[in-house]
Amino acid sequence: MKxxxxxxxxxxxxxxxxxxxVDRIHELVAGYADLPLGATDASVVSIAERLGVPALxxxxxxxxxxxxxxxxPAFTLLP
Structure with missing residues (x-):
């Protein structure tokens, strides 16, 4: 668990x-249903948007x- x-x-x-x-998570899951985007990843996106986080x-x-x-326009993905 390091x-x-x-x-x-x-x-x-x-x-x-x-x-x-939660409203945004619902919107993301519905909008990316073909992906499919789950609630966990959608929550990361929603909170990153709210906090102005550019990289994940x-x-x-x-x-x-x-x-x-x-x-x-898009997240910078690390590593």
Whole structure:
């Protein structure tokens, strides 16, 4: 569980979805139903939009490379 150490030590902040995020998650899941985009990845997109986050670390890059966020043309995917 070493990958959780940065969260446990405060290096990363845990952010909860808001009611507005849930509305956006629903919109994303419906809009990308052909992908299909699940609620987990849609929640990451929604919260990233709200916080203005331009880059995401992801092992499964497919969904995040297809989804077009509202605040930027596309996410920068790390690593």
């Amino acid at each position: 990958f959780l150490d940065p969260v446990r030590t405060g290096m990363f902040e845990l952010v909860e979805p808001t009611v507005e995020d 670390a992801a092992l499964d890059r497919l969904h995040f490379s297809v989804v077009r966020p509202r605040h930027i």
